Amino acid sequence: MELISNAPTGPIEKSWEAHKFGLKLVNPANKRKHTIIMVGTGLAGGSAAAGLGELGYNVDCFCFQDSPRRAHSIAAQGGINAAKNYHNDGDSVYRLFYDTVKGGDFRSREANVYRLAQVSVNIIDQCVAQGVPFAREYGGLLDNRSFGGAQVSRTFYARGQTGQQLLLGAYQALERQVGLGSVKMHPRTEMLDLIVIDGRARGIVTRSLNDGKVSVHFGDAVVLATGGYGNVFYLSTNAKGSNATAIWRAYKRGALFANPCFTQIHPTCIPVSGDYQSKLTLMSESLRNDGRIWVPKQAGDRRKPASIPEDERDFYLERRYPSFGNLVPRDIASRAAKAVCDEGRGVGETGLGVYLDFSDALKRLGTHKIAERYGNLFEMYERITGEDPYKVPMRIFPAIHYTMGGLWVDYNLMSTIPGLFVLGEANFSDHGANRLGASALMQGLADGYFVIPYTLGNYLANTKHEKYSEDTPAVQEAVESVNAITRKLLNASGKRTVDSYHRELGKILWEYCGMSRNAPGLKKAASMIAGLREDYWRNVRVLGSNEEFNQSLEKAGRVADFFELGELMCMDALQRNESCGGHFREEYQTPDGEALRNDANYSYVAAWEFQGVGRPAALNKEPLVFNYVKPSQRSYK
Amino acid sequence: MKLTLHVWRQKNEQDRGRLVRYEVPGVNEHMSFLEMLDVLNEGLIEKGEDPIAFDHDCREGICGMCGFMINGMAHGGFKGTTVCQLHMRHFKDGDELYLEPWRAAAFPVVKDLVVNRSSFDRIIAAGGFISVPTGSPPDGNAIPIRKQDADLAMDAAACIGCGACVAACPNAAAALFVSAKISHLAHLPQGQAERDRRALAMVRQMNREGFANCTNIGECEAACPKQIKLEVIAQANADYIKAAFTERPEAVSGGVG
Amino acid sequence: MSAAANFPVARLRFWDTTVGKKAVMAVTGFILFGFIVGHLLGNLQIYEPPEKINHYSEMLRSMPSLLWGTRIILLVSVLLHIWASFALWRLQRAARPVAYVKKANLHSTYASRTMMWSGPIILAFVIYHLLNFTFGTVHPGGPFDEHNVYNNVVTGFQFWPSSVFYIIAMIMLCYHLHHGLWSMFQSLGFTHPAYTPWIQRSAKVVAILIAIGFISIPVAVLAGFIKPV
Numbered sequence A: 001m002e003l004i005s006n007a008p009t010g011p012i013e014k015s016w017e018a019h020k021f022g023l024k025l026v027n028p029a030n031k032r033k034h035t036i037i038m039v040g041t042g043l044a045g046g047s048a049a050a051g052l053g054e055l056g057y058n059v060d061c062f063c064f065q066d067s068p069r070r071a072h073s074i075a076a077q078g079g080i081n082a083a084k085n086y087h088n089d090g091d092s093v094y095r096l097f098y099d100t101v102k103g104g105d106f107r108s109r110e111a112n113v114y115r116l117a118q119v120s121v122n123i124i125d126q127c128v129a130q131g132v133p134f135a136r137e138y139g140g141l142l143d144n145r146s147f148g149g150a151q152v153s154r155t156f157y158a159r160g161q162t163g164q165q166l167l168l169g170a171y172q173a174l175e176r177q178v179g180l181g182s183v184k185m186h187p188r189t190e191m192l193d194l195i196v197i198d199g200r201a202r203g204i205v206t207r208s209l210n211d212g213k214v215s216v217h218f219g220d221a222v223v224l225a226t227g228g229y230g231n232v233f234y235l236s237t238n239a240k241g242s243n244a245t246a247i248w249r250a251y252k253r254g255a256l257f258a259n260p261c262f263t264q265i266h267p268t269c270i271p272v273s274g275d276y277q278s279k280l281t282l283m284s285e286s287l288r289n290d291g292r293i294w295v296p297k298q299a300g301d302r303r304k305p306a307s308i309p310e311d312e313r314d315f316y317l318e319r320r321y322p323s324f325g326n327l328v329p330r331d332i333a334s335r336a337a338k339a340v341c342d343e344g345r346g347v348g349e350t351g352l353g354v355y356l357d358f359s360d361a362l363k364r365l366g367t368h369k370i371a372e373r374y375g376n377l378f379e380m381y382e383r384i385t386g387e388d389p390y391k392v393p394m395r396i397f398p399a400i401h402y403t404m405g406g407l408w409v410d411y412n413l414m415s416t417i418p419g420l421f422v423l424g425e426a427n428f429s430d431h432g433a434n435r436l437g438a439s440a441l442m443q444g445l446a447d448g449y450f451v452i453p454y455t456l457g458n459y460l461a462n463t464k465h466e467k468y469s470e471d472t473p474a475v476q477e478a479v480e481s482v483n484a485i486t487r488k489l490l491n492a493s494g495k496r497t498v499d500s501y502h503r504e505l506g507k508i509l510w511e512y513c514g515m516s517r518n519a520p521g522l523k524k525a526a527s528m529i530a531g532l533r534e535d536y537w538r539n540v541r542v543l544g545s546n547e548e549f550n551q552s553l554e555k556a557g558r559v560a561d562f563f564e565l566g567e568l569m570c571m572d573a574l575q576r577n578e579s580c581g582g583h584f585r586e587e588y589q590t591p592d593g594e595a596l597r598n599d600a601n602y603s604y605v606a607a608w609e610f611q612g613v614g615r616p617a618a619l620n621k622e623p624l625v626f627n628y629v630k631p632s633q634r635s636y637k
Numbered sequence B: 001m002k003l004t005l006h007v008w009r010q011k012n013e014q015d016r017g018r019l020v021r022y023e024v025p026g027v028n029e030h031m032s033f034l035e036m037l038d039v040l041n042e043g044l045i046e047k048g049e050d051p052i053a054f055d056h057d058c059r060e061g062i063c064g065m066c067g068f069m070i071n072g073m074a075h076g077g078f079k080g081t082t083v084c085q086l087h088m089r090h091f092k093d094g095d096e097l098y099l100e101p102w103r104a105a106a107f108p109v110v111k112d113l114v115v116n117r118s119s120f121d122r123i124i125a126a127g128g129f130i131s132v133p134t135g136s137p138p139d140g141n142a143i144p145i146r147k148q149d150a151d152l153a154m155d156a157a158a159c160i161g162c163g164a165c166v167a168a169c170p171n172a173a174a175a176l177f178v179s180a181k182i183s184h185l186a187h188l189p190q191g192q193a194e195r196d197r198r199a200l201a202m203v204r205q206m207n208r209e210g211f212a213n214c215t216n217i218g219e220c221e222a223a224c225p226k227q228i229k230l231e232v233i234a235q236a237n238a239d240y241i242k243a244a245f246t247e248r249p250e251a252v253s254g255g256v257g
Numbered sequence C: 001m002s003a004a005a006n007f008p009v010a011r012l013r014f015w016d017t018t019v020g021k022k023a024v025m026a027v028t029g030f031i032l033f034g035f036i037v038g039h040l041l042g043n044l045q046i047y048e049p050p051e052k053i054n055h056y057s058e059m060l061r062s063m064p065s066l067l068w069g070t071r072i073i074l075l076v077s078v079l080l081h082i083w084a085s086f087a088l089w090r091l092q093r094a095a096r097p098v099a100y101v102k103k104a105n106l107h108s109t110y111a112s113r114t115m116m117w118s119g120p121i122i123l124a125f126v127i128y129h130l131l132n133f134t135f136g137t138v139h140p141g142g143p144f145d146e147h148n149v150y151n152n153v154v155t156g157f158q159f160w161p162s163s164v165f166y167i168i169a170m171i172m173l174c175y176h177l178h179h180g181l182w183s184m185f186q187s188l189g190f191t192h193p194a195y196t197p198w199i200q201r202s203a204k205v206v207a208i209l210i211a212i213g214f215i216s217i218p219v220a221v222l223a224g225f226i227k228p229v
């Protein structure tokens, strides 16, 4: 299949403006004749639903939580980037664009990234107007902090709850539209299949999580903003409910899946404490502004951190990357942590951890300032570990955090299925092989507030929209396939719980397709997963019925998709014979252990086409051209 | 350690529901409360018994999805802690714990410990917002905001909509939740234009949803995992009273041509 | 045209909401409180020669307009206060149809949780009290002479069960005011981290002083400090 990115050519500064002008509009009177299906109410979906509702479309909006306000975006802590250059430290749209392309290790589409940097500026204004209480200075102006992978201070934040405040802003805008009747909200409703008629996305099949009722929703376009698939690893910083089901079922209906192996490991998470562990908790990257990361120089040094003298501590990031120090991008920080732990210098009972030490900052700035910046993070840490970071250094370890991969979309955020749009973390668009901190919130809101309203209108204006009835064969078939999966899971009547399978899948992926990967391991993992998947359908135990509130059944369906996704991730990691961003292939590294990219052969987006379960997916390539930021060996030294 | 749980089991909204006793051996002090329930549920499933339903998502104390009563205390009654952030080190071997769902007419039980909190969404939909269409509003720095006001707004905005305040309130009042939103937006210059309408609309919707009045008992503040202060209730009362006395009929003369 | 269009309807809508009713309770509660204070000061004249309080009461009666003015304000206040409290109480009952098997209180005062006990008991007291001292219809202590308030009170209290009931009622009043006197600020929207804790403390002190003041009278009578003339 040929992948047409529709990315504008010509001077990049003007390209979005020019492109927008080229897009057709839907006249106000006609807007209310269109129904749009919006799956997801996170920053991307929530903002999009609100915006489209304001424009006058009828929006049918879905989320699996009991309220749209609980979308996983709520958990984002650190902040959101914008090229405001309020602090006159040399920031600019171009620099944000440059940092993001470089941070993504030159595996993203320049035009998309530039647009993202451009609209980042409007996002802050929009959110302030909505009443998002960003941190302010005494002068009453907005405050900033700096984040990994950047040398300027461009990150806006609301205490340690930036994602929460941004989401509540979008949620309130959304609820306003619900009140006005332009958006109909369907909480506790899960999308289980995509309806494609005559090659166009025409609706979805959903299951009510309250009573299991399966229903069909038609729309002139379907928008997926269903978040990332990090939970394929079982242990991740994602919310327990985060899943790949929506995008995966769309993939099985013909949407291409791009760069599934590009997953991000976050360097600052609270280490695992036992096998009952259900999720991992992130400590915002912003902590790296004031915390210094170190391990003992001596392997197996079991002394208390306090009793290890300064000169026996190895501040390995500051040592290896003098210019960025503790603020190197996530992939680098994570691998460095793994390296020191592999050398047996890790700390904590498990030896899988490094210190994040605030003693210097506390001396320099005083407890009050630190509490003001990170108070709630410190509390969270103490609540979970029982240790007080004001007294003893935090123990941190990398964990799966974000997935750069996702459904392939063109410049208009439309997938390879006409009428199916994908926003936010669910698409692959802007972050290449690695996402910089504070840029996912930016992307979610950019897609939702400032891109989809234009590009969706263009699609609607250019398309005829017939009405279909529920007994259209394609609709019947979709409904039946949903019911079939449910029946199959309920009738499996095996021994093992869904979670036990999920945990095992996660272990395999973390081991072989996690922080570092190699060909034999990936092959092994793929076959292990395939085996586990087959066993699953025979031996899983899901109690209860479909016609009730049944959390095991919800999980079972999601895990079923994770198996297939896991296999694809391994395939993708295997075909990419290079190391870039979050994807580190041990075979391809520089003598000093840095990622070794191969631009000659792998400067493309790998977009996979479904060929049937258990059958290898077909690889399509979107070549990447860099006219502005010339690919270079990424160096933060 | 070993615990004895008495858990409220209720198949659905219509079912009457009852407490059921469970023994949970081998509880590890580093587990979170929900992880302890996970372990119990795994065991139940293996025995072929219906696992206990409870809401949860982020397990980081921020999404507001989790929450139930532990021995009559919302989220377990530990300062500033949601039940997903509550760790077993706070309990000791042999403890007997009673787990019950939030109880309020406006929070019908969905199953076991899961309730329906849509009433909160409808209250926000009634007026818990600033009407600003997506577009190009003034620059974020166009209107300076006193740091103190930004901070007070943030304090109130920290509410996660969990419903513990309602659950803990002897009157099943939603005063803290509703007032937190009124107070958040009232502290910002952007929130002034709709300040009166917001207070009136939200309070009226709150009553339509069947939440009772606040009598300033203060259990909500003690139960709130985000430590929203009682202060916000007074602030919201002031806004409502002022708005109600100065309310005028909506202008009805439509613009012409 | 919105319901707010004509004046009374708009204001009735104010009363319709829980917050509105609470504000009414606060205002009426405050008026009642004001009366209590005045009444206490008046009553304390019992410790002076009998003529004092008798003249005081004569003096009040000699100004019917003032007397009835106050009486009407009081009556209206009590009625509104009670009406509101019962209306809200019904809401509270409906708001939690299924009670908790276990419910703990983390922080709140006993007084705040028992306003709907202390209140009605005060009401019952007031009714008895009016029959007892104002109309004299129920005056077990001995003959009632509306021109000798002093004797009415003393003989009234010499009947000890009556005194006991008074004392209990005064304790209830103490509780009611302990919470009510700060709660009314909150209900009317006044709050500040610097003053509110102070208001709460004073509410407690004032409530206790008032109760002591009132209680001292039946106690003094029973102890024989004050004798009939």
Ligand SMILES: Cc1cc2nc3c(=O)[nH]c(=O)nc-3n(C[C@H](O)[C@H](O)[C@H](O)COP(=O)(O)OP(=O)(O)OC[C@H]3O[C@@H](n4cnc5c(N)ncnc54)[C@H](O)[C@@H]3O)c2cc1C
Pocket (backbone or CB within 6 Å): A039, A040, A041, A042, A043, A044, A045, A046, A062, A063, A064, A065, A068, A070, A071, A072, A073, A074, A075, A076, A077, A078, A079, A080, A162, A163, A189, A190, A191, A192, A225, A226, A227, A228, A237, A238, A239, A242, A243, A245, A246, A282, A284, A401, A402, A423, A424, A425, A426, A437, A438, A439, A440, A441, A442, A444
């Ligand atoms: C702990 C943590 C901290 C983070 N911190 C930052 C940060 O500081 N800065 C930053 O820029 N980024 C951060 N991120 C990343 C960022 O939060 C996410 O990438 C972003 O919020 C994703 O938003 P979204 O709208 O795409 O998806 P989500 O917010 O995940 O929303 C997904 C929505 O889809 C719905 N949904 C999913 N599947 C279905 C289905 N099958 N049917 C119906 N509905 C469905 C869900 O109900 C939900 O409403 C963080 C992420 C984590 C995990």
Ligand code: HEM
Pocket (backbone or CB within 6 Å): B214, B215, B216, C022, C023, C025, C026, C027, C028, C029, C030, C032, C033, C036, C081, C082, C085, C086, C115, C116, C118, C119, C120, C121, C122, C123, C173, C176, C177, C179, C180, C181, C182, C183, C184, C185, C187
């Ligand atoms: C039948 C009689 C009464 C009942 C049922 C009653 C009940 C109540 C209730 C439920 C409250 C609300 C408490 C709160 O919201 O914080 C209240 C408040 C109050 N009551 Fe009463 N009460 C009664 C009589 C009185 C009397 C006789 C007085 C005067 C001494 C009084 C003084 C107050 C005051 C000052 C408040 C505080 C106002 C407020 O908080 O809104 N009450 N009462």
Ligand code: HEM
Pocket (backbone or CB within 6 Å): C036, C039, C043, C057, C060, C071, C122, C126, C129, C130, C133, C134, C149, C153, C166, C170, C173, C214, C215, C217, C218
């Ligand atoms: C020991 C305590 C008290 C004593 C000795 C006392 C005494 C009296 C007396 C002698 C009268 C009649 C006055 C007259 O007719 O000239 C009276 C009236 C009254 N008292 Fe009390 N009283 C006491 C406590 C209270 C309390 C606590 C309340 C209210 C909660 C109260 C409310 C009233 C009212 C409403 C009247 C009627 C006033 C009127 O005539 O308009 N009293 N009291």
Ligand code: SF4
Pocket (backbone or CB within 6 Å): B158, B159, B160, B161, B162, B163, B164, B165, B166, B176, B177, B180, B223, B224, B225, B226, B227, B228
């Ligand atoms: S106010 Fe506190 S308790 Fe109430 S919903 Fe908000 S966070 Fe939960």
Ligand code: F3S
Pocket (backbone or CB within 6 Å): B168, B169, B170, B171, B172, B173, B174, B175, B176, B213, B214, B215, B216, B217, B218, B219, B220, B221, B230, B233
């Ligand atoms: S406990 Fe209830 S009475 Fe008011 S102060 Fe809190 S809502």
Ligand code: FES
Pocket (backbone or CB within 6 Å): B055, B056, B057, B058, B059, B060, B061, B062, B063, B064, B065, B066, B067, B082, B083, B084, B085
């Ligand atoms: S699960 Fe999100 S707050 Fe507890």
